[in-house]
Amino acid sequence: xxxxxxxxxxxxxxxxxxxxxxxxxxxxxxxxxxxxxxxxAALAKVPGGTTVTVGGDCxxxxxxxxxxxxRYGERLAVVWLxxxxxxxxxxxxxxxAFHGMVLRSLLGEGPHGLRPLRTLAPRQVVLAGARALDPxxxxxxxxxxxxxxxxxxxxxxxxxxxxVAATGASAVYIHIDLDVLDPQHFDAVGTPEPNGLSPSGLTxxxxxxxxxxxxxxxxxxxxxxxxxxxxxxxxxTIDDLLPALESGSGNAP
Numbered sequence: 001x002x003x004x005x006x007x008x009x010x011x012x013x014x015x016x017x018x019x020x021x022x023x024x025x026x027x028x029x030x031x032x033x034x035x036x037x038x039x040x041a042a043l044a045k046v047p048g049g050t051t052v053t054v055g056g057d058c059x060x061x062x063x064x065x066x067x068x069x070x071r072y073g074e075r076l077a078v079v080w081l082x083x084x085x086x087x088x089x090x091x092x093x094x095x096x097a098f099h100g101m102v103l104r105s106l107l108g109e110g111p112h113g114l115r116p117l118r119t120l121a122p123r124q125v126v127l128a129g130a131r132a133l134d135p136x137x138x139x140x141x142x143x144x145x146x147x148x149x150x151x152x153x154x155x156x157x158x159x160x161x162x163x164v165a166a167t168g169a170s171a172v173y174i175h176i177d178l179d180v181l182d183p184q185h186f187d188a189v190g191t192p193e194p195n196g197l198s199p200s201g202l203t204x205x206x207x208x209x210x211x212x213x214x215x216x217x218x219x220x221x222x223x224x225x226x227x228x229x230x231x232x233x234x235x236x237t238i239d240d241l242l243p244a245l246e247s248g249s250g251n252a253p
Contacts, residue, residue: 010035010042012056025090026098026111032059033113039063050245053219057099057190058086059114061175061219065106066116068173068216076216077169078106079126079160079209081202082177083193085137092136099222103127104140122146126163128205129154129180132193154197157204161212171214174206177222178234186237188230189222199233203240210244218245 012035026032035056040063043051048071053064068076080086086103090111093100098114105111108119122144129151133141141148147163154160164172179189182196197205209215218241223234 008042008045010038012038025093025096026101026114027096029098029111029113032098035059036063036114040067043067050215051217052245053217053221055223056221058082058102058175058177058221059099060221062102062106062114062116064217064219065120065173065175066118068171069116069118069120072169072171072216074121074124074168075170076173077124077126077164077167077171077213078120078173078175079128079164080130080175081128081180081197081205082130082175083132083179083196084177084191085127085130085133085141086177087137087140088134089136092134094134107144123167124169126160126167128160128163129197131195132191151195151197154201154205157201157208160205161208164209164213169213171216172209173216174209174218176202176206176218176220178220179222186230186233188224188226188234190224191222199237199240203237203244206241207244207247210247215245 013031039060043063051064053060065078080103084100086100088101089104089109090101101110105114106116106120107122126147126149128149130148131151149159149163178186179192180197181199181202183192183194185198
C-alpha cells in the first residue's frame with residue numbers, strides 16, 4: 001500500500017519464552033529486545049529522508065524515533081496519535097505489555113534492553129487523541145508538562161500543528177496508533193476505544209502538520225491483519241496521508 005523508492009523489512013520475531021513479566025516487568029522482553037535491534041539494523045540502511053514504518057504494535061516506533069532524534073535533535077517534535085498514553089512503566093503497567101510503555105521509554109524511563117539511544121524531552125511530545133489513560137499516566141502527564149490534545153480539540157485539524165509550533169520544532173515525527181480512530185469507522189485494532197477520530201479528521205491533522213513542518217517520519221501501528229474487511233478503509237486512509245508526507249518532505253532543514 002505504501003509506494004516508495006525502497007522497502008526494507010526488519011527481521012523480527014513474534015514469540016519468545018525466556019523473559020516473562022514475573023521477572024522483568026515486561027512481557028516477552030527477549031523478543032522485544034531482538035526486534036529493537038533488528039529494526040535498528042534495518043534503519044541503518046536508510047540514507048535519510050522521510051521514513052514510513054508500517055506494521056507491528058507501538059513498540060516498533062522506538063528505533064525510528066531515536067533515529068529521527070539523531071538527525072534533528074531538539075528541532076524535532078513527536079505527535080503521538082493514540083487512544084492510549086503508552087506512558088506506563090513496568091511497575092505501573094497493568095498488563096506488562098511494552099506497547100503501553102514505549103512513549104515513557106522514549107522519554108528516558110524504559111526497561112533495561114528497551115531504552116532508546118537518544119531520548120525525548122517532555123516538551124518535544126504532543127499526545128493527541130488519548131482517551132483511555134491509566135491513573136499513573138494521568139499523573140505523569142500533569143507532572144511532566146506533556147501537551148495533551150483531546151479528541152474534541154482535534155476537531156480543529158490545525159491544533160496539533162499549533163502545538164508543535166509551540167515547542168519550537170522545525171520537524172515532526174508522526175506516530176499513528178490506528179486505535180486513535182473511532183471503532184465505528186475502523187475497528188481492526190487490538191484495543192479499540194470509543195469516541196475517537198474519524199479517518200478524515202486524522203488525515204486533516206496530518207496534512208496540517210505537513211503544510212507547516214518537515215515530516216521526519218511517520219508510523220502506522222496496531223493494525224490487526226485478521227480484520228480483512230478493514231483493508232479498504234486502511235488503504236484509503238494511507239492514500240489520503242501520502243500527500244501530507246510529500247508536502248512535508250522539504251519545508252525545514
